[in-house]
Amino acid sequence: MKKALxxxxxxxxxxRHLSAExxxxxxxxxxxxxxxxxxxxxxxxxxxxxxxxxxVASIFFIVLQxxxxxxxxxRDYRRDLARRAMGKIADETVRGEL
Numbered sequence: 001m002k003k004a005l006x007x008x009x010x011x012x013x014x015x016r017h018l019s020a021e022x023x024x025x026x027x028x029x030x031x032x033x034x035x036x037x038x039x040x041x042x043x044x045x046x047x048x049x050x051x052x053x054x055x056v057a058s059i060f061f062i063v064l065q066x067x068x069x070x071x072x073x074x075r076d077y078r079r080d081l082a083r084r085a086m087g088k089i090a091d092e093t094v095r096g097e098l
Contacts, residue, residue, distance in 0.1 A: 043053045 040050065043050050046053070048056070
C-alpha cells in the first residue's frame with residue numbers, strides 16, 4: 001500500500017513536499033473512505049440507486065431483528081420449562097415421592 005501511495009502522490013506532484021505524518025494522514029483517510037466508495041460502486045453496479053439500497057438494507061435488518069427476537073423468546077420458553085421441571089423434581093425429592 002505504501003508503494004501505491006507514493007506512486008499516487010508522485011503522480012499529482014506532492015510526494016516530496018509532504019512529511020511522513022501528512023502521508024500517514026492521507027493513507028488513513030483513504031483507508032477510511034474505501035468501504036464507502038466500494039459500497040457506492042457496488043450499489044451503482046447493482047442497478048439500484050443508493051436510496052433503494054438503504055430501503056433494502058433496512059428491511060433486511062428488521063427481518064434479522066425479528067428472527068433474533070423469536071429465537072430469544074423460544075430459548076427463554078424452553079429454559080423456563082426446564083426450570084419448572086427441575087423444581088418439580090426437587091419438590092418431589094424433598095417430599096420423598098420419587
